[in-house]
Amino acid sequence: MTTDLGFPAVDGLAGVPAGGQELSTKDFTSDQEVRWCPGCGDYAVLAAVRGFLPELGIPRENTVFVSGIGCSARFPYYMNTYGMHSIHGRAPTIATGLATTRPDLNVWVVTGDGDGLSIGGNHLIHALRRNVNITVLLFNNRIYGLTKGQYSPTSDQGMVTKSTPVGSLDTPFNPVSLALGAEASFVARTLDSDRAHLTETLRAAAAHRGSSLVEIYQNCPIFNDGAFDVLKDAEEKQRRLIQVNHGQPVTFGPEDERYGVVRDDNGELRVAKLAEVDESEVVVHDAHREDTSHAFALSRLGGQHLDPTVTGIFRAVSRPTYDDQVRAQLTEAAEQKPADLQKLLTGNNTWTI
Amino acid sequence: MVATNGHRPEERTETRRKANRVVIRFAGDSGDGMQLTGDRFTSEAAAFGNDLATLPNYPAEIRAPAGTLPGVSSFQLHFADYDILTPGDRPDVLVAMNPAALKANLGDLSDGATVVVNTDEFTKRNLKKVGYETSPLESGELERFTVHPVAMSELTKGAVAETGLTRKEAERCKNMFALGLLSWMYSRPTEDTERFLREKFASKPQVAEANVLAFRAGWNYGETTESFAVSYEVAPASLPRGTYRQVTGNQALAYGLVSAGWRSELPVFLGSYPITPASDVLHEMARHKNFGVTTFQAEDEIAGVGAALGASFGGSLGVTTTSGPGLALKSETIGLAVALELPLLVCDIQRGGPSTGLPTKTEQADLLQALYGRNGESPVAVVAPRSPADCFDIALEAARIALTYRTPVLLLSDGATANGSEPWLIPDVEQLPDLRVTFATEPNASDGSGEFWPYVRDPETLARQWAIPGTPGLEHRVGGLEKVDGKGSISYDPDNHDAMVRLRQRKIDGVEVPDVEVDDPSGRARVLVLGWGSSYGPIGAACRRVRQRGMEIAQAHLRYLNPMPSNLGEVLRGYDRVIVPEMNTGQLAMLLRSRYLVDARSYTKVAGLPFQAEELEKVLSDVVQGSEL
Structure with missing residues (x-):
C-alpha cells in the first residue's frame, strides 16, 4: 500500500516489541478523573484512542503520549501509559528527542490548533519535514479553550471573541494544506463524532512509519459550539462531506443527487454533479503520489467554510524517517570505528613530560 | 634549501638567545587565515613541550570589507618554559599582514616590541582605508619598536611560482610564509606543520605543495636575511609529568x-x-x-x-x-x-x-x-x-x-x-568518575498499591526515581503542572506547592560540591581575590606578580556557583578585603554580599576581552597597599 521509494517500507511500529498479554480499553485508562467540559469533543477522541490501542498488540509501557498546553494537552494524564504534559507548543521537540533515541517506543503527540499551529507552529512543520516516527493528533476546535475563548489560527476570519470584539482579522490556516506544504509523509483529517472513521484513521496513522498528522475536527461546546455541526447533521453532511479513500473515485452526495470531484481545464479541482459529467472525468484518489499537488488540491476544496469538506487520508507515502537514519549513522559509525575513549582523548599530537 | 625535518637551530648558537616566555599576535584580514596560522604555531609550541595559552579574536562578520579595521582578525599565543596562566597581556611580537592589522593592534604593544609587517599590503589605497595619510612605516611612529618590513606577498608568489597556481591563489599562501618566518624566529619544529598542510590539502596537491613552499620560504627568509640576525629559544616547560x-x-x-x-x-x-x-x-x-x-x-x-x-x-x-x-x-x-x-x-x-x-x-x-x-x-x-x-x-x-x-x-x-x-x-x-545510574524497575508506592509513584525520593539526595518508558508496570505521567510529592498527581493544594517549592530548593542546596581552596602561600594575606570562570588565569597571573613585588594576597576561585561551596562564607569572612573581578557589572559580588553579608568589592570590565594580568596586578596591589576600590 505504500510507494516504493527505494527504502524499505517498514511498519510504523517496527522496533516496538510485540506485547505479552492481551490488553483492553481499561488497561489504557488511568485513574485520573477526566476533567474536560461536558460535551467536549475530546471525550470522543479519548474513547477512540483507548479503544483502538489494544489492537496494536504492543505493551502498554512502550506507548508514550506527549502533549503541550491547552485543553487537549491533558490527554496524557488520562492514558495509563508513559506520558508527558510539557509546555506550550513544544511537544514535537520532546517527542523528536524521545523517538530518535528510543526506536522501541510508540510515540504520540497530542496538540491543538493553538498549541500546534500558533505557538508551536515552527516545531510542527519541522517535525513533519524531518519525518520523525511520531503520530501527531491535532485537535482542531478553531478556538482557544483553556484561556477561555480567544480566536485561534484556524478560527474564521471576522470571528467575534473576547480578544476580537469587532471581529478577527487573521486569515486562518488550513492544517492539512500546511502539513502537505511541510513535506509531511502522512496527512489525514477526521471528525470527533465519527468513531469508525476516527479509529480507522488512527489505525492507518499508527501503522505509518514517519510523521503522521491527523487533524481532528473537534467541537468546543463552550466557546465555539457547533463549529462543525454542518458535517454532523444527517442531511447536511451528505451534501458536504467527502470521504476520500485511496484508489477510489472521489464522489459523494445523497443517492438521488451524487457529486464527483473533477479536474477543470485550468487544472483546479471542483465539485460537479455526476449527472453532468462523464464518469471517467471523476478524479480517483491516490494517496501514494510523491507529488503533493493532488493531495493539496483536495485539501483546498471547500476550505474554511466546510462546503464541501474532505476527510480521510490525503497523503501516505513512504520515505526514510529521520530517526531511523540517525540510528543507522550511529550503527555504521560504531561498526567502522569501534569506540575507544582513551584513543579519542589522546588524539594524534601528544608530548610527554 | 634548508633542512626542514626537525631542523632546530642548535647549530646556530651565535645568533640564538633564550627567552622564558613570548607572546605573539598574528593579525590580518579575516580572509588571511590568521586563525589557522595561530593554530599551527600553537601546535608547534605544544609539540615542543612549552606551556601555552591562546586567545583568538575575530570579527562577527565572516568577511568584513577587505583591509578595514572591522575586518581584522587576530590570534594571540603565549608560550613559555614554565606554567603560564593567560594568553598574555601585550604581544612581544606583532605580525601585521596589512595596515588595518597594524593600526588595530598597535595600541597593545609595549615599547621595544617586534613588529613584522607585510609591506606589499601597505599601498596608498590600503593605508587610506584605515586613515593613514602617510605610511606608518615611514612616518616614524613605529620608532619605539623593532620593525621588520617584509614583502611577504611577493616573496610568497615567487616561492610558489613553480606550482603553477594563479597569482591570487599563490598570494593566499602568504600566511604560511609568515608562519615559516616566525617558526624560524622562535626555533620551532616544522615537520608537523608540513605534514598538516599535506593532509589538509590532500585533495589539492598543488595547493598543498604551494603552502609547504611558502612555509619553507618564510623559514629561509629568516635564516638568510640579515635583518633577522637573532632567533630565540623558549625551552620546554616543566609541567607535571604525563602525556599532554x-x-x-x-x-x-x-x-x-x-x-x-x-x-x-x-x-x-x-x-x-x-x-x-x-x-x-x-x-x-x-x-x-x-x-x-x-x-x-x-x-x-x-x-x-x-x-x-x-x-x-x-x-x-x-x-x-x-x-x-x-x-x-x-x-x-x-x-x-x-x-x-x-x-x-x-x-x-x-x-x-x-x-x-x-x-x-x-x-x-x-x-x-x-x-x-x-x-x-x-x-x-x-x-x-x-x-x-x-x-x-x-x-x-x-x-x-x-x-x-x-x-x-x-x-x-x-x-x-x-x-x-x-x-x-x-x-x-x-x-574518570563512575557516573552509572540506576533506573527504577519496581513499583514504589508507599501505600502498598503496587503502583509506581514518580516523585518518591531518595532520602539522601532528594532525587526522584528515573523510570524510563518501556519499563513494565511503571507507567506514569509527568508534566509542568505542580505535583503532589510522592504520588506525582496534579495538585493545586497551597501547602503542597509551598512544600514542593522548598523541596526543589533544598535538593539543589544539598548538592555535594567540594570546598573552595584558598591559595595563600604566606598564610598572612589580608586581601582575598575571588573569581569565577575564565578570569582564573589573569587573576592567578596578577597574584603571582603582586607576590613577586613582596606583597601578600590570597586567591580563591569558584567552579561551583550553585550551590556554592559550604566553606565559602567562612573563607570570605576570614579576610579584611574581598575583591571580586568579573567581566560583568558585579553579578557574583552582588550574590556574595546578599548571601554572606560580606563587604565584597567589585572590579569589573565588560569590554569583550579577558582581563589583563597587568591591570589586575595594579588593582590588587593598590588594594593590598590600603587603597579603597
Missing part, C-alpha cells in the same frame, strides 16, 4: 560530554542550534557517533533543549549547547526540567550581551540569567570551568550532578575559554 595534548575549551567540553556518556553508560543526545561561540561543540560531538552520541541540529534553540529533555525522559544523557541569547530562549524548557526533575545539561558559552551583543567576544554576564532567568522558584545547579582544559572536568562534574540529583545543570563557559587553548594532561579513562 593541546585542547581548546569547546573541544575539551565535547570530550567531557562524550566521556560522561561513556562513564554513565548512557547514550548522549545533544540537541543544539548553531550559535557563536558554541557551534564548535556541536561540530565536535557530531564526529563521535561511534560513541553512541546523537547530535540533533534543531530548528531553533527551544527545539534543541526540548529534544534533549525528551531524550532524558527516555533514559539518555540529554545535553544542549548554546550562548546567551539561546539560553534566554531555552528558559521555559529548563523550567520544565526543574518541574519534571530529570537530568539535563545546558552548556552556555557566554558572549557579549545584551541581545545579539558581541557574538565573537567574551563576557561572563549570564550568571544571573543562569541562576534566576526563569519564571517561578526554579533552582538549578550552576558550574563554570576556569580554563580551556577544565571544560573537560567540569562537564563530568555537571553530568554527575545532573544524574545524581535528577536536575538541570547549567555549565557556564565563555568565548575566551571556548576558543582559547592550553596543554591538557590527558586523563586515564579508567580513573
Whole structure:
C-alpha cells in the first residue's frame, strides 16, 4: 500500500516489541478523573484512542503520549501509559528527542490548533519535514479553550471573541494544506463524532512509519459550539462531506443527487454533479503520489467554510524517517570505528613530560 | 634549501638567545587565515613541550570589507618554559599582514616590541582605508619598536611560482610564509606543520605543495636575511609529568560530554542550534557517533533543549549547547526540567550581551540569567570551568550532578575559554568518575498499591526515581503542572506547592560540591581575590606578580556557583578585603554580599576581552597597599 521509494517500507511500529498479554480499553485508562467540559469533543477522541490501542498488540509501557498546553494537552494524564504534559507548543521537540533515541517506543503527540499551529507552529512543520516516527493528533476546535475563548489560527476570519470584539482579522490556516506544504509523509483529517472513521484513521496513522498528522475536527461546546455541526447533521453532511479513500473515485452526495470531484481545464479541482459529467472525468484518489499537488488540491476544496469538506487520508507515502537514519549513522559509525575513549582523548599530537 | 625535518637551530648558537616566555599576535584580514596560522604555531609550541595559552579574536562578520579595521582578525599565543596562566597581556611580537592589522593592534604593544609587517599590503589605497595619510612605516611612529618590513606577498608568489597556481591563489599562501618566518624566529619544529598542510590539502596537491613552499620560504627568509640576525629559544616547560595534548575549551567540553556518556553508560543526545561561540561543540560531538552520541541540529534553540529533555525522559544523557541569547530562549524548557526533575545539561558559552551583543567576544554576564532567568522558584545547579582544559572536568562534574540529583545543570563557559587553548594532561579513562545510574524497575508506592509513584525520593539526595518508558508496570505521567510529592498527581493544594517549592530548593542546596581552596602561600594575606570562570588565569597571573613585588594576597576561585561551596562564607569572612573581578557589572559580588553579608568589592570590565594580568596586578596591589576600590 505504500510507494516504493527505494527504502524499505517498514511498519510504523517496527522496533516496538510485540506485547505479552492481551490488553483492553481499561488497561489504557488511568485513574485520573477526566476533567474536560461536558460535551467536549475530546471525550470522543479519548474513547477512540483507548479503544483502538489494544489492537496494536504492543505493551502498554512502550506507548508514550506527549502533549503541550491547552485543553487537549491533558490527554496524557488520562492514558495509563508513559506520558508527558510539557509546555506550550513544544511537544514535537520532546517527542523528536524521545523517538530518535528510543526506536522501541510508540510515540504520540497530542496538540491543538493553538498549541500546534500558533505557538508551536515552527516545531510542527519541522517535525513533519524531518519525518520523525511520531503520530501527531491535532485537535482542531478553531478556538482557544483553556484561556477561555480567544480566536485561534484556524478560527474564521471576522470571528467575534473576547480578544476580537469587532471581529478577527487573521486569515486562518488550513492544517492539512500546511502539513502537505511541510513535506509531511502522512496527512489525514477526521471528525470527533465519527468513531469508525476516527479509529480507522488512527489505525492507518499508527501503522505509518514517519510523521503522521491527523487533524481532528473537534467541537468546543463552550466557546465555539457547533463549529462543525454542518458535517454532523444527517442531511447536511451528505451534501458536504467527502470521504476520500485511496484508489477510489472521489464522489459523494445523497443517492438521488451524487457529486464527483473533477479536474477543470485550468487544472483546479471542483465539485460537479455526476449527472453532468462523464464518469471517467471523476478524479480517483491516490494517496501514494510523491507529488503533493493532488493531495493539496483536495485539501483546498471547500476550505474554511466546510462546503464541501474532505476527510480521510490525503497523503501516505513512504520515505526514510529521520530517526531511523540517525540510528543507522550511529550503527555504521560504531561498526567502522569501534569506540575507544582513551584513543579519542589522546588524539594524534601528544608530548610527554 | 634548508633542512626542514626537525631542523632546530642548535647549530646556530651565535645568533640564538633564550627567552622564558613570548607572546605573539598574528593579525590580518579575516580572509588571511590568521586563525589557522595561530593554530599551527600553537601546535608547534605544544609539540615542543612549552606551556601555552591562546586567545583568538575575530570579527562577527565572516568577511568584513577587505583591509578595514572591522575586518581584522587576530590570534594571540603565549608560550613559555614554565606554567603560564593567560594568553598574555601585550604581544612581544606583532605580525601585521596589512595596515588595518597594524593600526588595530598597535595600541597593545609595549615599547621595544617586534613588529613584522607585510609591506606589499601597505599601498596608498590600503593605508587610506584605515586613515593613514602617510605610511606608518615611514612616518616614524613605529620608532619605539623593532620593525621588520617584509614583502611577504611577493616573496610568497615567487616561492610558489613553480606550482603553477594563479597569482591570487599563490598570494593566499602568504600566511604560511609568515608562519615559516616566525617558526624560524622562535626555533620551532616544522615537520608537523608540513605534514598538516599535506593532509589538509590532500585533495589539492598543488595547493598543498604551494603552502609547504611558502612555509619553507618564510623559514629561509629568516635564516638568510640579515635583518633577522637573532632567533630565540623558549625551552620546554616543566609541567607535571604525563602525556599532554593541546585542547581548546569547546573541544575539551565535547570530550567531557562524550566521556560522561561513556562513564554513565548512557547514550548522549545533544540537541543544539548553531550559535557563536558554541557551534564548535556541536561540530565536535557530531564526529563521535561511534560513541553512541546523537547530535540533533534543531530548528531553533527551544527545539534543541526540548529534544534533549525528551531524550532524558527516555533514559539518555540529554545535553544542549548554546550562548546567551539561546539560553534566554531555552528558559521555559529548563523550567520544565526543574518541574519534571530529570537530568539535563545546558552548556552556555557566554558572549557579549545584551541581545545579539558581541557574538565573537567574551563576557561572563549570564550568571544571573543562569541562576534566576526563569519564571517561578526554579533552582538549578550552576558550574563554570576556569580554563580551556577544565571544560573537560567540569562537564563530568555537571553530568554527575545532573544524574545524581535528577536536575538541570547549567555549565557556564565563555568565548575566551571556548576558543582559547592550553596543554591538557590527558586523563586515564579508567580513573574518570563512575557516573552509572540506576533506573527504577519496581513499583514504589508507599501505600502498598503496587503502583509506581514518580516523585518518591531518595532520602539522601532528594532525587526522584528515573523510570524510563518501556519499563513494565511503571507507567506514569509527568508534566509542568505542580505535583503532589510522592504520588506525582496534579495538585493545586497551597501547602503542597509551598512544600514542593522548598523541596526543589533544598535538593539543589544539598548538592555535594567540594570546598573552595584558598591559595595563600604566606598564610598572612589580608586581601582575598575571588573569581569565577575564565578570569582564573589573569587573576592567578596578577597574584603571582603582586607576590613577586613582596606583597601578600590570597586567591580563591569558584567552579561551583550553585550551590556554592559550604566553606565559602567562612573563607570570605576570614579576610579584611574581598575583591571580586568579573567581566560583568558585579553579578557574583552582588550574590556574595546578599548571601554572606560580606563587604565584597567589585572590579569589573565588560569590554569583550579577558582581563589583563597587568591591570589586575595594579588593582590588587593598590588594594593590598590600603587603597579603597
